[in-house]
Amino acid sequence: MIPLRLKVDTDAIDPYVVRLRSFEGMPQPPDNCGFLDAALETADGETALFAGATGNLRVFGVDPSELDGDIVFVVPSRKTAHRLIRASSPHNTLLITERCDQLCVMCSQPPKKQHVNMFPFFETAVLLAPENSTIGLSGGEPTLFKSELFDFLRETMARRHDIDFHILTNAQHFGRADLAELRDLDLSRILWGVPVYSSAGAIHDQIVGKQGAFEQVRKNLSVLCEAGARIELRTVLMKPNAPGLLDLAKFVAVTLPFTDTWAIMQLENIGYGRQNWGSLFFDSSLGFDLVGKALDFAVSRGINTKLYNFPLCTVxxxxxxxxxxxxxxxxxxxxxxxxxxxxxxECGGFFEWHPKAHGYGRFGVA
Ligand code: SF4
Structure with a gap:
């Protein structure tokens, strides 16, 4: 697995964001080496020393050429640096908060009570991001800090016209009062990923651990639609909701036809998903009929439907x-x-933490 947390040493005292530049093969740093860049000075196979206006940063155990252009958040007291944005990756996500008002049975990142305001650091990171990046924002639930989130989006999008965002939200916290703020953003550059697990309110509510959540998300999807937001509906496929997938397809086609994408997703074996694996994992290799019918229906109604996290041979x-x-x-x-x-x-394989005995009854390409 690619390490996202690096062991470092620095003279600094307070946390800061810096972009690492290796400039290998160049006699000296180019002109666009800025105040928030740290350039590679020396490397000996074990340690790489980066230096810049933010001070010296010694990074241990990573080939510095793999860090070129990465934007890291350095926490001196813990001697760690978090790779917030990896320059070579199209998959960069900033964790806005670990708090959440839902408690989903398969949550991959179970919520925590504490919250640290990272927006100022994330703003710096986004301003330093590679050109034409799409940056994910997730949680917890990012809209628990909705006004800070809107400020962050307004500021970064105004200063970086080439950056798009993909925001995961349970959409419980929007209202018509947000229409003006939403419309103030360039919504063509934001894709809102919103989970809807069933067209039966009771099943959706049970999965997300919150009574009334289905009614709220249904209402707030209308608000997002009215604002002109782009929506990616996300449905994790599990034993409790698999039998109702065709009904959900009909619901999406009739009630949410403005959806950009409907993503039917395989379960991740981590967090509560791992704890509840036996009661949740739906073997779609054997039960594909349910998925196929729902997919056929949605596609026939013009809904752009996708299967996320499905090993290709199980389909x-x-x-x-x-x-x-x-x-x-x-x-x-x-x-x-x-x-x-x-x-x-072409195959996305598995999550690193998926059990080696993968659990699919039909597997491999004949
Ligand atoms: S066997 Fe092939 S298709 Fe199946 S999960 Fe592995 S790489 Fe993907």
């Missing part, structure tokens, strides 16, 4: 076109049986 050949590789590079892995697979370059 019937005719449907593989709907299953892009979606697992981020830093957490993607393959099992031993994948070694000689012809589909490997």
């Amino acid at each position: 019937p050949a005719d449907y593989r076109v709907f299953a892009p590789s979606t697992i981020s590079d830093w957490k993607r892995a393959y099992v031993a049986d994948c070694a000689d697979c012809d589909l490997r370059t």
Whole structure:
């Protein structure tokens, strides 16, 4: 797995954001080496020393050429640096908060009570990001800090016209009073990922652990639509909601036709998803009929429907076109049986933490 947290040493006292530049093969740093850049001075295989206006930063155990252009958040007291934005990756996500007002049965990152305001650091990071990046914002629930989030979006989008955002939100906290703020943003550059698990309110509410959540998300999706927001509906496929997937497809087609994408997603084996794996994991390789019917219906109604996190060989050949590789590079892995697979370059494989006995009854390409 690609390390996102680095062991470092620095003279600084307070946390800061800096962009690392290796400038290998160049006699001296180029003119665009800015105040928030630290350039590689020396490297000996174990340690790399970066220096800049923010001071010296010694990074341990990573080839410095792999860090070129990365934007890191340095916490001197912990001797760590978090790679907020990796220059070589299209999968960069900033964790806005670990707080959440829902408690989903399969939550990959169970919520915590404490919150640290990272917006000022994230703003710096986004301003330093590579050109034409799409940056993910997630949580917890980012809109628990809605006014700070709007300020952050307004500021960064005004200063970086080439940057787009993908924001994961449970959409519980919007209202018509937000229309003006939403419309003030260039909504063509933001994709809002909103989970909807079932067209049956009781099932959705049970999955997210919050009574009334379905009614609220339904109402607030209308608000987002009225504002002109782009919506990616996200449905994690599990035993409790798999039988109702076709009904959900009909609901999406009739009630939410403005949806940009409907993503049907396989379950992640981490957090509560791991704790509740036995009661949640739906083997879509054997039960694909339910998925296929829902997908056929949604596609026939013009809904752009995708299968996220489905190993390609577990999907019937005719449907593989709907299953892009979606697992981020830093957490993607393959099992031993994948070694000689012809589909490997197109297949997103598994989450790094998926059990090696993968649990799919039909697996591998015949
Ligand atoms: S065998 Fe592995 S690489 Fe091939 S399609 Fe299946 S999961 Fe993907």
